[in-house]
Amino acid sequence: MTIKVRVPTPLRTFTAGLDEVEAEGATVRDVLAHVEARYPGIQARLLDEKGVRRFVNIFLNEEEDIRFLDGLDTAVRSGDALQIVPAIAGGR
Numbered sequence: 001m002t003i004k005v006r007v008p009t010p011l012r013t014f015t016a017g018l019d020e021v022e023a024e025g026a027t028v029r030d031v032l033a034h035v036e037a038r039y040p041g042i043q044a045r046l047l048d049e050k051g052v053r054r055f056v057n058i059f060l061n062e063e064e065d066i067r068f069l070d071g072l073d074t075a076v077r078s079g080d081a082l083q084i085v086p087a088i089a090g091g092r
Helices: 028-038 042-046
Strands: 002-006 020-024 056-060 081-086
Touching: 002 028, 020 028, 028 042, 042 056
Parallel strands: 002 081
Antiparallel strands: 002 020, 056 081
């Protein structure tokens, strides 16, 4: 099952500049593991020992933050898309 993963600009150094990659898996965890196998080092920027890093958001089909679903165990289907969005902080 093919899932599209949209990669933000800061992480494109891991994907040879690609803004979108395809991966396979039944869950978000599986998909990210497949992306890591093809683009080593990217997963360390997304995950820590607790799961998704605090300043990283991952959305399923641009609508649902996986934190409000089943986290890394959120099921995905062929044709779904994951969007990785680094959180932006700062300001007054």
